[in-house]
Amino acid sequence: MSDFDPTDFSLADFQWNDNPDVLSPPEDFQEWKKSPGIQTAFALFEQELQGPPGARVRMRSNVDGETREVINLTSYNYLGLSTHPEVVQAAKDAADTYGLSASGSAMLSGTFDLHNEFAQKLADFKQKEAAMLFSSGLGGNMGAIQGMLQKGDVLVIDDKCHKSVVDGGTLSRAKVVSFKHNDHESLDRQLDEHGDKRCLVVVEGVYSMDGDTANLPEIVDVCNAHDVPIYLDEAHSTLMFGENGRGVGEYYGLEDEVGVSFGTLSKSFGGVGGFVCANKPLVEYMKSYASPFQFSCALPPPIVAGMMKSLEVATRDSSLRDELWDNVRYFKNNLDAMNLDLGETESQIIPIIIGSSGEMLYSMAVQAQHQGLFIQPVDFPAVDASERRFRISVSAELTKDDIDEACNIIEDVIAKPLKAAS
Numbered sequence: 001m002s003d004f005d006p007t008d009f010s011l012a013d014f015q016w017n018d019n020p021d022v023l024s025p026p027e028d029f030q031e032w033k034k035s036p037g038i039q040t041a042f043a044l045f046e047q048e049l050q051g052p053p054g055a056r057v058r059m060r061s062n063v064d065g066e067t068r069e070v071i072n073l074t075s076y077n078y079l080g081l082s083t084h085p086e087v088v089q090a091a092k093d094a095a096d097t098y099g100l101s102a103s104g105s106a107m108l109s110g111t112f113d114l115h116n117e118f119a120q121k122l123a124d125f126k127q128k129e130a131a132m133l134f135s136s137g138l139g140g141n142m143g144a145i146q147g148m149l150q151k152g153d154v155l156v157i158d159d160k161c162h163k164s165v166v167d168g169g170t171l172s173r174a175k176v177v178s179f180k181h182n183d184h185e186s187l188d189r190q191l192d193e194h195g196d197k198r199c200l201v202v203v204e205g206v207y208s209m210d211g212d213t214a215n216l217p218e219i220v221d222v223c224n225a226h227d228v229p230i231y232l233d234e235a236h237s238t239l240m241f242g243e244n245g246r247g248v249g250e251y252y253g254l255e256d257e258v259g260v261s262f263g264t265l266s267k268s269f270g271g272v273g274g275f276v277c278a279n280k281p282l283v284e285y286m287k288s289y290a291s292p293f294q295f296s297c298a299l300p301p302p303i304v305a306g307m308m309k310s311l312e313v314a315t316r317d318s319s320l321r322d323e324l325w326d327n328v329r330y331f332k333n334n335l336d337a338m339n340l341d342l343g344e345t346e347s348q349i350i351p352i353i354i355g356s357s358g359e360m361l362y363s364m365a366v367q368a369q370h371q372g373l374f375i376q377p378v379d380f381p382a383v384d385a386s387e388r389r390f391r392i393s394v395s396a397e398l399t400k401d402d403i404d405e406a407c408n409i410i411e412d413v414i415a416k417p418l419k420a421a422s
């Protein structure tokens with residue numbers, strides 16, 4: 001690899017480890033990671049935050065070692081609930097009463113009164129009969145899909161679905177096939193082809209790299225025509241979409257067409273964990289076969305109490321949601337005025353697609369950081385190599401001044417250079 005150009009490679013190239021020693025990563029990976037441009041790219045990940053994931057946060061840069069306050073456009077704390085005083089107080093009170101850990105899996109000794117109360121509240125909120133809790137969102141998707149499917153079944157997923165959905169399919173030993181993003185004709189073809197098998201279709205309320213919503217009305221029509229159930233991952237839409245915040249299912253008036261509704265507690269809820277809502281017999285059945293539920297410690301009681309308060313705060317009126325959407329509109333208007341490519345976003349996730357240059361992506365991210373803006377670069381293979389991008393997570397906590405300042409920096413380090421290069 002002596003005369004290689006490091007920018008020709010990506011993480012997609014090193015997953016196969018040809019090193020005979022399993023304790024050592026591939027040698028060419030190590031060499032690649034040390035090359036100057038790639039080192040900077042890696043430095044932009046796992047940077048140290050030194051305060052809550054709010055609108056502004058102190059961050060120790062891995063690029064230059066400096067600690068500075070940055071405007072934070074990267075956290076999933078969309079409604080600011082992670083630091084909401086009532087949420088934090090509820091968690092503190094529960095820590096006083098129950099201690100920190102559930103100290104057992106839900107099946108054995110990890111189910112407390114708090115868990116049962118919260119699971120029922122989530123089920124009622126999502127208008128399903130029952131809910132089960134997981135200690136991570138990733139575990140929730142993996143566990144629910146593993147709990148439902150088996151060898152011989154087919155998991156039919158949108159090709160932009162999250163890795164946890166794919167991994168759930170692998171764990172279940174079902175065949176995993178994908179259809180073209182949001183394309184109901186492509187879905188129809190897959191269901192035609194696998195119509196002799198038990199199928200489950202998985203789509204996401206809001207897609208995490210693009211911020212667009214599932215094309216639910218057309219997807220529901222196709223699934224109904226084939227009599228195939230829908231699993232809707234509302235990780236990035238619960239508490240934000242729909243008149244009552246129930247998600248994209250509510251937004252499209254199609255909740256009754258969704259067989260299984262998945263949510264995470266790590267984004268708008270401001271905590272950690274996952275939940276799956278469905279009919280009661282299915283939930284009871286899944287509990288016996290979902291490894292991340294059966295063989296992992298249950299959610300910590302303080303988290304459950306905090307998340308129960310998040311649900312209450314976010315649904316007692318629409319104020320947090322209204323603030324979020326007001327910020328989303330304001331942010332988008334400013335970005336539109338710079339003629340940036342925002343893809344098909346319809347949500348609080350706003351991509352700024354810059355094209356194929358990884359070098360440009362990382363150098364812009366470094367400059368943004370120097371000017372006090374924390375904005376996340378997203379590279380291939382997470383997105384198409386021709387659509388490298390920044391991904392903005394808008395939060396209700398941002399003030400208009402924060403957004404104005406962020407947009408000034410975006411104009412300087414992203415919009416102007418892109419215009420000059422075009």
Ligand SMILES: Cc1ncc(COP(=O)(O)O)c(C=O)c1O
Pocket residue numbers: 136137138139141162164204208233235236264265266267272273274
């Ligand atoms: C669509 C989607 N589903 C599931 C998950 C997993 O959730 P968690 O991060 O809470 O484990 C994510 C995480 O980003 C996601 O984007």
